[in-house]
Amino acid sequence: MSLQPAKSAPERIVLEGRYVRLEPLDRHHAADLFAVSTMDGGAGRYRWLFSNAPASLDEMEARIEEANAGTDPAYVAIVEKASGKALGQQGWMRIRPEHGSIEIGGVYWGLPMAKTQMATEALYLFARHAFDDLGYRRFEWKCNDRNEPSKAAATRFGFTHEGVFRQDMILKGESRDTAWFSMIDGEWPALRAEYERWLSPDNFDANGQQKTRLATR
Known part of the structure; x- marks a missing residue:
């Protein structure tokens, strides 16, 4: 367990994977998204x-401009390397380098990448950058407690469920209880090895x- 702060907040850089590339979200991604x-x-x-589906390309472009006006959250586009198309987005949130804690949030993995190597690799690239490159101690995942697919994904990815914040917020006219999950630096080496094993081309027909499941438990 480290008591050192992280090096910095994530910068607007490209993170390269085998299946996807994470690029700072920009206006040119709007049409694909x-x-x-x-x-x-x-x-x-x-x-x-937090938002509904965009009603027009203009609205998608405006959202990207608004998102880039601040530094937290900081969004990336998830680009499929085979096609060069942006198929989703995700963001760095609750960025606290002084505590070595950071969250992945605002996750929109479009249908073409859902439940594929691309989704798992997009999560892995964030975790690897947070722990290995920037020295974070804690990587968080939060979701509506009624969002069963998100909770199942967090568990599959190796996050530990920490509890539920009851009546945490009002969202889209509904009361939201928020489920909290995390992984920490001491757990990361074993998780990293399992991600890399699962993402290897040898694991797919x-x-x-x-051929085998991601075994994070």
């Missing part, structure tokens, strides 16, 4: 986010189906 949100079922994936 809007297209993904208008796919069949794409709008429904905004159900648990010719149809892209996994």
